[in-house]
Amino acid sequence: MATAAPSLLELQRAMRASLVARDRGLYAHVVERDIDAGERLGIYRNTFVSSLTRALGLSYPAVHLLVGAEFFEGAARIFIEAHPPTSACLDDYGEGWPGFLSGLESAASLAYLPDVARLEWSVNRALHASDAAPLDPRRLEVLGESERAQACFVPHPSLSHLRADYPADLLWRAVLEEDDAALAKLDPGPDPVWLRVQRLPAGVEVHRMTEPEWRFGAALCTGRPLAAALDDAQGFDASALLADYLVSGRFTDFFLAQSI
Amino acid sequence: MTRQLPFPLLPTRGGRSSIPAKAGVGLRFRHHREVLESRPAAAWFEVHTENYMGGGTTLATLDAIRRDYPLSLHGTGLSLGSAEGLDRAHLARVRGAVDRFEPGLVSEHLSFSVAAGNYLADLLPLPLTEEALNVVCRNVAEVQDLLRRPILVENPSSYLEFRHSTIPEWEFLALVARRTGCGILCDVNNIYVSSCNHGWQPSAYLAALPPAAIGEIHLAGHSIRQIDAMRRIRIDDHGSRVAPEVWSLYAEALARFGLVPTLIEWDTDVPPMAVLLEEAAHAAALIDEVAIGNGRALAA
Numbered sequence: 001m002a003t004a005a006p007s008l009l010e011l012q013r014a015m016r017a018s019l020v021a022r023d024r025g026l027y028a029h030v031v032e033r034d035i036d037a038g039e040r041l042g043i044y045r046n047t048f049v050s051s052l053t054r055a056l057g058l059s060y061p062a063v064h065l066l067v068g069a070e071f072f073e074g075a076a077r078i079f080i081e082a083h084p085p086t087s088a089c090l091d092d093y094g095e096g097w098p099g100f101l102s103g104l105e106s107a108a109s110l111a112y113l114p115d116v117a118r119l120e121w122s123v124n125r126a127l128h129a130s131d132a133a134p135l136d137p138r139r140l141e142v143l144g145e146s147e148r149a150q151a152c153f154v155p156h157p158s159l160s161h162l163r164a165d166y167p168a169d170l171l172w173r174a175v176l177e178e179d180d181a182a183l184a185k186l187d188p189g190p191d192p193v194w195l196r197v198q199r200l201p202a203g204v205e206v207h208r209m210t211e212p213e214w215r216f217g218a219a220l221c222t223g224r225p226l227a228a229a230l231d232d233a234q235g236f237d238a239s240a241l242l243a244d245y246l247v248s249g250r251f252t253d254f255f256l257a258q259s260i
Numbered sequence: 261m262t263r264q265l266p267f268p269l270l271p272t273r274g275g276r277s278s279i280p281a282k283a284g285v286g287l288r289f290r291h292h293r294e295v296l297e298s299r300p301a302a303a304w305f306e307v308h309t310e311n312y313m314g315g316g317t318t319l320a321t322l323d324a325i326r327r328d329y330p331l332s333l334h335g336t337g338l339s340l341g342s343a344e345g346l347d348r349a350h351l352a353r354v355r356g357a358v359d360r361f362e363p364g365l366v367s368e369h370l371s372f373s374v375a376a377g378n379y380l381a382d383l384l385p386l387p388l389t390e391e392a393l394n395v396v397c398r399n400v401a402e403v404q405d406l407l408r409r410p411i412l413v414e415n416p417s418s419y420l421e422f423r424h425s426t427i428p429e430w431e432f433l434a435l436v437a438r439r440t441g442c443g444i445l446c447d448v449n450n451i452y453v454s455s456c457n458h459g460w461q462p463s464a465y466l467a468a469l470p471p472a473a474i475g476e477i478h479l480a481g482h483s484i485r486q487i488d489a490m491r492r493i494r495i496d497d498h499g500s501r502v503a504p505e506v507w508s509l510y511a512e513a514l515a516r517f518g519l520v521p522t523l524i525e526w527d528t529d530v531p532p533m534a535v536l537l538e539e540a541a542h543a544a545a546l547i548d549e550v551a552i553g554n555g556r557a558l559a560a
Contacts, residue, residue, distance in 0.1 A: 012342065012344075012376075158315075
């Protein structure tokens, strides 16, 4: 069968279609000798799927333990085909996995699973986020009061605030520590938690907060000006929490909001 | 015989050590702590560039290891063969790693791994055509311009050939080196695996490579997948000791290329560091034989 030779671009897109969607368009261009094209391309597809499954397993070890290897690999294959990576840095791969799990009918009985996955993604980001020098609190001290009121903070790249419907932190910790006693005691029913995740020198910290504290911390990290965030804060010592954020290196910089 | 590389191996900044013409070991995460605590007698280490992007403890650990060992950065994600051009964001991350770790060598593969914006997580074979040659040379030149240093390009293992390929892989690699000034990372195991899979002559492959361009050699184990009673294919899985046939081919490579930094790679079921050092000692003994032979030739 004579087939016109594809351009390099066409060939590479056909290879993508072969690996991601098991498309056969590339077969005609492969030398077969005594091994057919499907068998040869299958070797590359196996590596594609197994490398990405391994990458997901490294980022989501608790999900892997909760659902077991067979279920994880089956779900991963569907996810990988629907969402192949867009970066060669596989630490960045799998952001969509928690959302994918929440839509997966076969995992519906584990209602807490997407929350555990979202926590694992925050932990993964905290592990791999860029290094950044903390904001020197003295830079705030030299501001006038009206300027300080307009300060908007830049969070450390490893910091995130996460709200979960289920006690994802307890589940996550008990599963990874293989703490069967803790798991047995857990009520996996809805019980919302407000979490802060950050890389510290000793490792990644998953810290449970009260809802008002969490709202304040999350507002500061999404650019809410300081005075407005303080005004919103009720029922706890917001100044003390702000001081904690400053001395714990949770911010790297600030800018001044435009005065209205 | 002393070898002249086509570029200076000494890094341009900081005076960090270059990679010695000795046997080094591929460094994987499971050995980080052991290397920090016991400083094993490895001549040098090589890591996968993509594992050291971003920040955090892993990179800090490599900073500490880098202070005591020469280091090479070996990439798998630049996709030098991509017709769409390089992913600039990824190239910037590679540059960040090169700036941070000041490696003695920087290397990548003669393959592609990105298409239509997706990373395909493998070193995929190129059709060896004039078009692909131009694309690879353009991309290698862009990398070298941005990094302000030459890179090494490695021959991959492959499991298929394209019908419309017109240039043998060994010629293609030599042409890339000649046109771009890059060096060649000669993976002896990959030559053996691809030669078995495609019916090439491994000795002829080595003989076609320009000795002056060879900046590094890779050695690794491979496996044999039996398709049925008659047919089998060799898989470059980096999961075992170097095969006897590959050691023989390595001795041929050293005889032809002279003293070249050589790396033991092991990525699947990574064994204790002691096993990697045993493999490196085997390579070192063969390097020493060549060095002694060179000494005798000089003395005669």
